[in-house]
Amino acid sequence: METEVIKPSKIFYVVSGVILVIGIILFVIILISGIFSSVDKINNQVIVPGTKIIELKETGKYSIYFEYRSVIDGKVFETNNISGLMCSLRNAETEELIKLDNSSVNSNYSVNGREGKRIFEFAINEPGKYELKAWYEEGEGEEAVLAIGKGFGMTLVRTIVVSLGTLFISFGASFAIFIITLVKRKKAKSDILARL
Structure with missing residues (x-):
């Protein structure tokens, strides 16, 4: 008897984590470079x-x-x-x-x-x-x-908005992928058990 593969794969949990980490890194990079370019003005x-x-x-x-x-x-x-x-x-x-x-x-x-x-x-x-x-x-x-x-103030405000936007979008995407994967895997497990 073949073991049924539960889909989606657990790899999507990793993808979710990678997206979150990338979002945090981008947030820090955008914020720091924006602050430096603001002061350069x-x-x-x-x-x-x-x-x-x-x-x-x-x-x-x-x-x-x-x-x-x-x-x-x-x-x-x-x-x-x-x-x-x-x-x-x-x-x-x-x-x-x-x-x-x-x-x-x-x-x-x-x-x-x-x-x-x-x-x-x-x-x-x-x-x-x-x-x-x-x-x-x-x-x-x-x-x-x-x-x-x-333009120091406006550049700084723009930087904060863009960096926070990047963080929230990556957090939202990461959370959505994690929850969708969790729910679909749970349903797939239930369907397999129901067929046994």
Whole structure:
């Protein structure tokens, strides 16, 4: 008498586990690479107090971050206090002053030796060279790093959504394969027993 093969095969339990593991790995890869690419968008770093010409290549909204821990050309900056630091931004060609607003959203980051928080927001209508000037009201203060960037928050949100979506889809697919295999194998066993 031949032994009946129960279908689907137990291999589908393994497939279910592999899909879950791949989903977790993709979640981690997408999240880490997304965080790094988000911070790369904050690419203009300025040591203050001082004046520096920066190039802003797109129109729209930008943010200025105070990096209380930063690295520029191998030099590590750790700054505890920038109270009294004043900033101005103007178009280097037209001399137009750009309005700097205090940040309306609390946004922080900590990655790759850089830690910062958003302190100002501004918008520009034309790309070009802009002069950022920063000084202390009292005349003296700690040396610090300001970083200017665009799209950090949206890129980070997009990264989180995509990475979580990947995780949930892989978890759902893994769970579905496991349950379907379990139910079908149980039914197949019952059918075999009923025929005996």
